[in-house]
Amino acid sequence: FQRGLLSGRHVLINAGPTREAIDPVRYISNHSSGKMGFALAEAAAEAGARVTLIAGPVNLPTPTRVQRVDVVSAQDMLEACQAALPADLFIASAAVADYRPDTCAEQKLKKTPGSDDGMTLRLIRNPDILATLATGAQRPRCCVGFAAETQDVLGYARDKLQRKNLDLIIANDVSQSGIGFNSDDNAVTLIDQQLTTTTLPQASKQKLARDIISRLAALLDQQDSN
Numbered sequence: 001f002q003r004g005l006l007s008g009r010h011v012l013i014n015a016g017p018t019r020e021a022i023d024p025v026r027y028i029s030n031h032s033s034g035k036m037g038f039a040l041a042e043a044a045a046e047a048g049a050r051v052t053l054i055a056g057p058v059n060l061p062t063p064t065r066v067q068r069v070d071v072v073s074a075q076d077m078l079e080a081c082q083a084a085l086p087a088d089l090f091i092a093s094a095a096v097a098d099y100r101p102d103t104c105a106e107q108k109l110k111k112t113p114g115s116d117d118g119m120t121l122r123l124i125r126n127p128d129i130l131a132t133l134a135t136g137a138q139r140p141r142c143c144v145g146f147a148a149e150t151q152d153v154l155g156y157a158r159d160k161l162q163r164k165n166l167d168l169i170i171a172n173d174v175s176q177s178g179i180g181f182n183s184d185d186n187a188v189t190l191i192d193q194q195l196t197t198t199t200l201p202q203a204s205k206q207k208l209a210r211d212i213i214s215r216l217a218a219l220l221d222q223q224d225s226n
């Protein structure tokens with residue numbers, strides 16, 4: 001792992017879950033801990049990049065020499081990512097909620113007195129942060145997504161690579177215990193635009209992050225020479 005690999009580059013990374021408010025005390029979210037994205041931010045800073053880390057609600061210390069911006073919802077995360085542009089490299093490791101309640105109640109929702117009926121929440125689509133940046137006017141030259149899948153992992157990942165206009169997708173099988181959401185370890189498969197796959201076997205998120213950052217530095221250098 002070489003320290004100067006990313007010197008002179010601005011790397012934008014998002015990490016962690018988003019929270020979508022139902023009322024002042026309740027929200028919809030997921031199990032992302034932010035560990036994968038924070039490890040990537042740490043490795044990118046070690047490689048000499050200027051790093052901006054847009055973090056959902058997580059319980060992790062900020063890596064050294066990383067500029068961190070805390071956000072809560074997907075909408076906030078999109079705005080913070082856009083405000084951090086331009087960037088040479090964008091890595092979308094956040095587990096962004098695809099849907100949010102159509103309204104956030106001003107007061108705590110109450111059960112209907114005398115009724116055992118259930119309740120229905122109406123959800124609407126959130127913006128796709130990665131697709132928005134990867135198709136926008138200020139598109140970072142290299143856009144990298146993750147695909148967290150529980151079945152047909154490589155098939156869905158290839159679909160996201162193309163649909164979201166990415167340079168690389170990192171397929172993450174989150175059905176396996178011991179890797180993925182909230183674990184200290186992960187195991188991933190990288191898929192590039194030529195659909196070449198590279199499997200990185202189970203290792204700590206720190207070790208994988210350094211490996212991924214080295215490969216992304218090489219991809220940026222290759223794009224420079226084209």
Ligand code: PMT
Pocket residue numbers: 015016031032033034035036037074092093094095096097098126127128129130131144145146147148149160172174180181182183
């Ligand atoms: O945080 P950890 O506990 O360390 O766990 C790591 C992880 C499993 C969360 C991470 O490795 C991972 O796989 N992150 C992507 C999670 C995800 O939401 O994947 P997805 O397949 O639903 O989304 C595909 C890509 O689009 C992702 O890069 C995601 O950031 C992005 N996206 C998705 C929806 C949305 N509305 N906006 C987005 O930008």
